[in-house]
Amino acid sequence: MLETSARLLRLLSLLQLPRDWTGPALAERLEVSTRTVRTDIERLRTLGYPVHATPGVAGGYRLGAGSALPPLLLDDDEAVAVAVGLATAANGAVTGIEETSMRALVKLQQVLPARLRHRVEALTSATMHLPGIGRPTVDASTLTTIAGAIRVSERLRFDYETHSGTASRRDVEPHRLVHWRGHWYLVAWDPARDDWRTFRVDRITPKTPNGPRFTQRVVPEADIAERVQGGVGSATWRYRAQVRMAAPASEIRAKMPAAVTVEPDGPEHCVVQVGSDSPQLLTLYLGLADVDFEVIDNPELADELLATAERFRRAAGRE
CATH class of the missing domain: 1.10.10.10 (Winged helix-like DNA-binding domain superfamily/Winged helix DNA-binding domain)
Known part of the structure; x- marks a missing residue:
């Protein structure tokens, strides 16, 4: 006993x-x-x-949940996961919690058994955290405000600045916070546009109080991930083109990111809506698909393809 x-x-x-x-x-x-x-x-x-x-x-x-925080009981893997998570947060991924994360990490390390302390120290010492150059951080209070509205199913009101710098006021039904490629995104239903929208959290300025309660819509996790990846990618394109590729749509979809739209054009061809920051980058990007293609609607891209082909021909000594 x-x-x-x-x-x-x-x-x-x-x-x-x-x-x-x-x-x-x-x-x-x-x-x-x-x-x-x-x-x-x-x-x-x-x-x-x-x-x-x-x-x-x-x-x-x-x-259940109480009014005060009692001592926590963590197994070995949970304790290591918490320690590594605190070490990551202390490096500034979310503004406003770096110091508190470090204090909590120090307290946890003081009580970790030697076997676990060695595991945490080995992982943290072997890991390098590079600051994101020019990458905006997210205020912790903004994250908690959004998360709270999601938890209680209350509409969220906020000022928003788009990628192009346009300011707007939004009133949405928040559904999920997503962290992807160093940024936080809010996936929400926008009643004014009768559609789903994705917002960068660092461009959100919440307004209080929240709006009325709403009924959460059921959305599969895979759909949320695809929406964020697709919407974020296409929203930052500065240059767009339509291209007909000599390969089945299923083959091209497997090679393209979610932001690229691929439509079948017969059994052996497809039409692709692609984009990038410049014609030069788009030329290289299309070349990586390793299939024949033709430009449908963009003479500038066609000119860049010819210029790149000549440059490569000279590099190969085939003039």
Whole structure:
């Protein structure tokens, strides 16, 4: 039989699982009587853990949220994950929490067992964090405001500045925060446009109070990822073109990012809507597809293709 302190830790570990535990089930797992389980539950409550009890046949014990933060019980992998996450946050990915992340990390490292401390130190010492040159950071209060509106399903009002610098006022139904390629994005339903929209969080200035409650729409995770990747990519294009490629649409889709639109044009061809920052970059990008293609609607791109072909011909000594 476990000693009292070890038994309390084991009981707390069981209660952290997302399920209800009956008294007899806990007694069986801990190899004690149901009376001892009730006594241990009261000990946990005294320590600050909010253990809720539901009477009845279908009832049981469950660990809930309380008004104060009690001591946390983490297994080895959880403790390492938290420490690495705090070390990453301390490097400034989100503004306003660097110092608090470092303080929390120091406290955690002081109580980590030697075997875990060595794992964390090995990982952090072998990892380099490069500051994103010109990459904007996100204010922690903005993230928490958006996350709070998502959690309680309240409409979010904010000022927004687009990629081109245009300012606007938005009133949307926030759905999900997405972190991708060093930026935070908000995926939301925009009632004014009757469509989904993706917003860069560092360009959002929330307005309070939030709007009225709404019913969340069901959107698969894969659709959210595709929407962010596609919308973000095409929104930053400065140069666009339409190209007919000599390959089936399925083959070209596998080679192109989500932002590129690929439409079948018969069994062996497809029409592609592509974009980039310049004709030069788009020329190189299309060449990487390694299939024949023709430009449909952009003479500037056609001229750049000819210039690049001549340059490569000279480089190969075939003049």
